[in-house]
Amino acid sequence: MADFNYTAKDFKSENEVRWCPGCGDYAIMNSVQRTMAEMGIPHEKFAVISGIGCSSRFPYYMSTFGFHTIHGRATAIASGVKTANPDLNVWVITGDGDSLAIGGNHFIHLVRRNINLNLILFNNKIYGLTKGQYSPTSDRGVITKTSPFGTVEDPFVPGQLVLGASGTFFARAVDSNVKHTQQVLKEAAQHEGTSVVEVLQNCVIFNDGIHEQIADPKFRNERQLFLEHGKPMVFGNENEKGLVFDKGKMKVVTIGEDGYTLDDVLVHDAKTADPTLHLALINMCLPDFPVAMGVVRSVEAPVYDQEVVRQIEEVQATRKISKVDELLRSGNTWEVNEPTSSDPIPFFQKKCTLQQD
Amino acid sequence: MKDAKIIELEEVAIRFSGDSGDGMQLTGTLFSDASALFGNDISTFPDYPSEIRAPQGTVGGVSGFQVQFGQKQINTPGDYAHVLIAMNPAAVKANAKFMNPGGTIIFDVDSFNQKNLEKAAFKTEDPFTECDLVDYVKIPVPITSLTRESLKDYGMDNKSVLRSKNMFALGLVCWMFGRPLDYIEGYLKKKFAKKPLVVETNLKVLHDGYNYGMNMQHMTPRYMVHAAAIERGTYRNINGNQATAWGFLAAAEKSGLNLFQGSYPITPATDILTALAARKDLGVKTFQAEDEIAGICTAIGAAFAGNLAITTTSGPGLALKAEALGLSVMAELPLVVVNVQRGGPSTGLPTKTEQSDLLQTLYGRNGESPVVVIAASTPSDCFYYAFLSAKIAVERMVPVVLLTDGFLGNGSEPWRVPSMDELPEIKPRLAKSKDTFKPYKRDEETLSREWAVPGMEGFQHRVGGLEKNINGGVSHDPENHQANTIYRAEKVERVVEMLPKLEVCGDESGDLLVVSWGGTYGHTLSAVREMKMEGKSVSLAHFNFIKPLPKNTEEVFSRFKKIVVCELNMGQFSAYLRDKLPGFTYHQVNKVKGLPFTVLELKQNFNKLLED
Ligand SMILES: Cc1ncc(C[n+]2csc(CCOP(=O)(O)OP(=O)(O)O)c2C)c(N)n1
Ligand code: SF4
Numbered sequence: 001m002a003d004f005n006y007t008a009k010d011f012k013s014e015n016e017v018r019w020c021p022g023c024g025d026y027a028i029m030n031s032v033q034r035t036m037a038e039m040g041i042p043h044e045k046f047a048v049i050s051g052i053g054c055s056s057r058f059p060y061y062m063s064t065f066g067f068h069t070i071h072g073r074a075t076a077i078a079s080g081v082k083t084a085n086p087d088l089n090v091w092v093i094t095g096d097g098d099s100l101a102i103g104g105n106h107f108i109h110l111v112r113r114n115i116n117l118n119l120i121l122f123n124n125k126i127y128g129l130t131k132g133q134y135s136p137t138s139d140r141g142v143i144t145k146t147s148p149f150g151t152v153e154d155p156f157v158p159g160q161l162v163l164g165a166s167g168t169f170f171a172r173a174v175d176s177n178v179k180h181t182q183q184v185l186k187e188a189a190q191h192e193g194t195s196v197v198e199v200l201q202n203c204v205i206f207n208d209g210i211h212e213q214i215a216d217p218k219f220r221n222e223r224q225l226f227l228e229h230g231k232p233m234v235f236g237n238e239n240e241k242g243l244v245f246d247k248g249k250m251k252v253v254t255i256g257e258d259g260y261t262l263d264d265v266l267v268h269d270a271k272t273a274d275p276t277l278h279l280a281l282i283n284m285c286l287p288d289f290p291v292a293m294g295v296v297r298s299v300e301a302p303v304y305d306q307e308v309v310r311q312i313e314e315v316q317a318t319r320k321i322s323k324v325d326e327l328l329r330s331g332n333t334w335e336v337n338e339p340t341s342s343d344p345i346p347f348f349q350k351k352c353t354l355q356q357d
Numbered sequence: 358m359k360d361a362k363i364i365e366l367e368e369v370a371i372r373f374s375g376d377s378g379d380g381m382q383l384t385g386t387l388f389s390d391a392s393a394l395f396g397n398d399i400s401t402f403p404d405y406p407s408e409i410r411a412p413q414g415t416v417g418g419v420s421g422f423q424v425q426f427g428q429k430q431i432n433t434p435g436d437y438a439h440v441l442i443a444m445n446p447a448a449v450k451a452n453a454k455f456m457n458p459g460g461t462i463i464f465d466v467d468s469f470n471q472k473n474l475e476k477a478a479f480k481t482e483d484p485f486t487e488c489d490l491v492d493y494v495k496i497p498v499p500i501t502s503l504t505r506e507s508l509k510d511y512g513m514d515n516k517s518v519l520r521s522k523n524m525f526a527l528g529l530v531c532w533m534f535g536r537p538l539d540y541i542e543g544y545l546k547k548k549f550a551k552k553p554l555v556v557e558t559n560l561k562v563l564h565d566g567y568n569y570g571m572n573m574q575h576m577t578p579r580y581m582v583h584a585a586a587i588e589r590g591t592y593r594n595i596n597g598n599q600a601t602a603w604g605f606l607a608a609a610e611k612s613g614l615n616l617f618q619g620s621y622p623i624t625p626a627t628d629i630l631t632a633l634a635a636r637k638d639l640g641v642k643t644f645q646a647e648d649e650i651a652g653i654c655t656a657i658g659a660a661f662a663g664n665l666a667i668t669t670t671s672g673p674g675l676a677l678k679a680e681a682l683g684l685s686v687m688a689e690l691p692l693v694v695v696n697v698q699r700g701g702p703s704t705g706l707p708t709k710t711e712q713s714d715l716l717q718t719l720y721g722r723n724g725e726s727p728v729v730v731i732a733a734s735t736p737s738d739c740f741y742y743a744f745l746s747a748k749i750a751v752e753r754m755v756p757v758v759l760l761t762d763g764f765l766g767n768g769s770e771p772w773r774v775p776s777m778d779e780l781p782e783i784k785p786r787l788a789k790s791k792d793t794f795k796p797y798k799r800d801e802e803t804l805s806r807e808w809a810v811p812g813m814e815g816f817q818h819r820v821g822g823l824e825k826n827i828n829g830g831v832s833h834d835p836e837n838h839q840a841n842t843i844y845r846a847e848k849v850e851r852v853v854e855m856l857p858k859l860e861v862c863g864d865e866s867g868d869l870l871v872v873s874w875g876g877t878y879g880h881t882l883s884a885v886r887e888m889k890m891e892g893k894s895v896s897l898a899h900f901n902f903i904k905p906l907p908k909n910t911e912e913v914f915s916r917f918k919k920i921v922v923c924e925l926n927m928g929q930f931s932a933y934l935r936d937k938l939p940g941f942t943y944h945q946v947n948k949v950k951g952l953p954f955t956v957l958e959l960k961q962n963f964n965k966l967l968e969d
Binding site for chain 1: 390393394396587588589590591592593594603606607610615617619636637638639640642644646647648650651654655656657658659660661662663664666680681683684688738741773774775776777779780781810811812813814815816817818819820821822823830831857860861862863897
C-alpha cells in the first residue's frame with residue numbers, strides 16, 4: 001500500500017461548508033475525512049456520489065471526485081460509476097428520505113446486487129432540506145409540518161431493509177461519536193460488497209434531540225451495545241449486562257444474577273450468513289434493550305462489479321470475435337461481386353439515390 | 358400436367374400470418390434470409406399481437422410477418438401483400454385490408470372449420486366473401502393434414518406434429534418463388550444440432566411442402582423476381598435494433614472507450630439490450646436496472662466514470678428518464694439515450710409504430726433543457742446514427758437522444774457491411790492539463806467543457822444538478838444562470854457544424870417539397886420516386902437531424918412552392934418547424950394507426966396538394 005501521508009484536512013475542498021451550526025453532518029464528515037486519509041488510497045481514486053437533501057451537499061466539501069445528483073438516485077448513479085470502473089473507491093452519501101422514500105427501489109436493488117461501495121445513510125428521521133416534513137423513518141404518531149395530527153404510518157428500520165434485500169454489510173453509529181463512527185467506516189471500507197452504515201444524525205433545526213435517548217454520552221454504556229465480532233455482547237457501565245438468546249428471543253441478563261455467567265452471554269458473529277441473530281440485534285430498541293452499535297453483519301458473497309469483470313474475462317478467454325470488423329462479418333453474410341455491381345460508397349458520403357433515376 | 362402460371366414482378370410482398378403459436382415470425386425470417394441470399398433487396402415488417410396470451414385462433418392472437426423483395430431498391434415492406442399465407446380464419450380477417458387487389462391467398466383449409474370461424478368472429482361460413490376478398494386467387498391447401506401425413510411414421514405427439522405446419526407452408530412458398538432450400542436446411546441443421554429428430558422431421562415437412570407446390574402446378578402460380586443490382590461487398594440482414602447496438606460497439610472501438618448500457622426492458626427497445634448483453638466478448642457492460650430511472654442513472658454514473666454510456670428505451674420509459682436526462686444536461690456529461698418509439702400515450706399500442714415522442718424528446722423536461730435530437734431512417738442506418746450520436750456526445754459533452762421506432766427496430770433489410778476504416782474518427786474531449794482544468798470551462802468554438810474522470814490525478818472536481826460557476830461551485834447568481842442557460846442551448850446549436858447539410862432528393866426546386874423525418878423515409882421516398890416517374894414536380898427533404906436542424910433548412914424550403922410535412926403523429930414536427938422557421942406554410946399528412954404510411958395514401962395526398 002502506498003503511503004500518502006494524508007490527514008483529514010487533505011480531504012477538505014475549497015468550498016465553504018453550509019450546514020446549520022451544530023448539525024450532525026459536520027461530525028460525520030469529519031469521520032469520513034479521517035477514514036479516507038487513513039486508507040492509503042490517492043485522492044483521485046475516490047468518487048463521492050450523493051442524492052438530494054442537506055446531507056447530500058457532502059461531495060462539495062470533499063476534495064475528491066464528486067457528483068451531487070438527483071433525489072433518491074445516488075444509489076443508481078453510484079452503481080453505474082462502480083460497475084463502469086471497479087478501480088474506484090465509491091462512497092454514497094444519502095439521507096433517510098433520499099434513500100428510503102424516493103430512492104427506496106434503488107436502495108434495495110443496490111443492496112441486493114452487492115455492488116462494492118460504501119453507503120452512509122444519514123438518519124435524522126426528518127426531511128431537513130425541505131424544512132421538516134416526516135420521513136419514512138419517522139416514528140408513528142410523530143407531529144411534523146405535514147403531519148400536524150401525527151403520522152398514521154409505521155417507519156422503516158433501515159437494517160431490516162438491508163437484511164431483507166440479502167445485504168452483506170450493515171453497521172450503525174452515532175454522529176457525535178467520531179471515534180466509533182470512524183472505526184465502523186473503516187470496516188465498511190474494507191468490506192467487499194455493499195456496505196450500509198446508518199448514522200444516527202441530529203438535525204438541530206427540525207428534529208433536535210431525536211436520538212438523544214440513545215446518543216447522550218451520559219447513558220452511552222447503558223443504552224448502546226458496541227458490537228465486536230468474536231466478542232461477547234456485554235454492555236453497562238461495568239460491562240455487567242449481557243445478551244442471551246432464549247427460546248428464540250433476545251434477552252438481557254445481568255452477569256452473576258439468576259445463575260448467568262459471562263460464558264452464557266452470546267458471542268457476536270457478524271460473519272455468519274444466517275441473518276436470524278443479526279435481525280434480532282437490529283430490532284433491539286429502548287427501553288427494554290440497548291441499541292446495537294457497530295458492525296452487525298459483514299458476510300462474504302459474490303460482488304456484482306467483480307462478477308461483471310470476471311464474466312467478461314471468461315468469455316474473452318475463448319472468444320471468436322475480438323473486433324467490431326469481425327462481428328460485422330460473422331454469422332449469415334453473403335458476398336456480392338457481380339459484373340453489374342458498383343464500387344461501395346461509405347454511408348457518410350452517400351447521396352440521395354433519386355438523383356440517379 | 359399444365360405449366361404453372363408465371364408472374365414476373367419487380368417487387369413482391371408476402372405476408373405470413375397465423376396464430377402466435379404457429380411460428381410465422383420464424384417462417385418469415387427464414388424466407389427473407391433465403392431471398393436476400395438469392396440476391397434480392399428486401400425489407401421486412403413483423404406485426405406482433407400485443408397480448409402474449411390472446412386466445413388461440415382469435416384475431417387478437419394473429420401474428421404476421423410481411424416481407425417485400427425485388428430486383429430494384431426496396432424501401433418498404435410494401436403497402437399491400439401480393440400473397441397471403443393464412444394459417445387460420447383469424448389471419449384472413451386480420452389481413453384482408455392489407456391485400457393487393459387480385460392477390461393470392463394460400464390458406465390451411467383444415468383449419469377453416471366451424472370452431473375457428475367462430476373464434477375469428479365470422480358470421481357466415483364464407484370468410485372470404487365476408488372480408489370482401491371475392492376477386493382473389495384462393496388456394497386451399499390442407500396444410501395440417503398433409504403435415505400429419507408427412508410425419509405419420511415418426512411416432513410424434515400431435516402437438517409436435519402441428520408445430521411443424523409452418524415448415525410445410527415455407528416449403529410451398531419457396532417453390533412458388535423459386536427459392537432454393539439449402540439456406541433453410543442449413544439453418545435448421547445448425548439450430549437443432551442437438552435434436553436430430555427435430556431436424557429430420559422439419560426437413561421432411563419442408564420438402565413435402567416444396568414438392569406439393571411442384572406437383573400441384575396447375576393451381577399454384579409461380580412468381581419470378583430477379584436479383585437486384587447493388588454495390589459489391591459483404592452483405593447481411595440486419596434489423597434496426599441490432600444495427601443500433603452494433604453502431605455503439607463501433608463507436609466504442611473507434612473512441613477507445615468502454616461501452617456501458619444501463620436499461621430496463623420495454624417493447625420494442627429490449628432487443629438492443631439483448632444484442633449488447635451478448636457481446637461480452639467485446640467487453641460491453643450491460644446493466645439490467647430495476648427501472649428506467651435506474652437505467653439512465655447507471656448510464657450517467659458510467660459517463661461520469663469515463664465510459665461511453667448509453668441507455669435505451671421506448672416512450673413511457675423516456676418519460677421516466679426525464680429528470681435524469683436533465684441532470685446530464687446540467688452536469689454536461691456525454692450520454693446517448695435511444696428511444697425506439699411506439700404508439701402512445703401511456704402504454705398505448707406497445708407493439709405498434711408511431712413517431713409521437715418527438716415533442717416529449719425536445720421539450721419534455723423541467724427547465725431549459727436542450728439536448729441533441731437525431732432520428733434514424735432505415736433499419737440498417739440505425740448503425741450509423743447510433744455511431745454518430747455517440748461521436749457527438751463524447752466530442753461535445755452533451756446528451757444526445759436518438760429516435761428510432763418500432764418499424765425500424767423490428768424491420769430488417771440487407772445491409773452492405775462497412776469496414777471500420779470507413780467510419781469517421783471519434784475523439785472524446787478528455788481533459789489534458791490539470792493546471793488549466795476547470796470543471797465548467799468551455800471551449801471557445803464548441804462551448805463544450807472538458808471530461809475529467811475519477812482516477813485522473815489532479816483533476817478532482819465536483820459536478821451535479823445544481824447550477825454551477827466555472828469552478829464547479831454551486832451558484833445562485835442570476836447572471837451566471839442566464840449565461841449558462843444560453844451556453845447550454847448554444848452548445849447544442851453548434852453541433853450543426855458536425856452535421857451534413859439537408860439534401861434534396863429529386864429536383865432542387867419545384868412545386869412540392871415533401872418533408873419527413875425518421876422511420877418514414879422508405880415510404881416517402883417511394884412515393885416521391887413514383888410521382889417523379891409520373892412527371893410530377895415533387896422532391897423530398899428527409900430529416901435525420903432535428904435538433905439542431907441542418908444549416909441550410911430554410912434555404913431548401915424557400916426553393917419550393919408548397920411544403921408538406923408527413924409524420925406518424927398529429928403534427929409534432931410541423932409544429933416544431935413552424936416555431937423554428939415561421940416564414941413558411943406547412944401542409945400536413947398525419948397518421949396514427951400504429952402502422953407505417955402506405956405509398957398509395959402518400960401519393961393521393963401529394964396529388965391533391967399539387968392540384969389545389
Ligand atoms: C424529484 C424531487 N422531489 C422532491 C424534491 C424535494 N426534496 C429535496 S430534499 C428532500 C428530502 C430530503 O430528506 P433526507 O433525505 O432525509 O435528507 P436531509 O435533508 O434530512 O439530509 C425532498 C423531498 C426534489 N429535490 N426532487
Ligand atoms: S436543516 Fe437539519 S439536517 Fe439540514 S443542515 Fe440544518 S441541521 Fe443539518
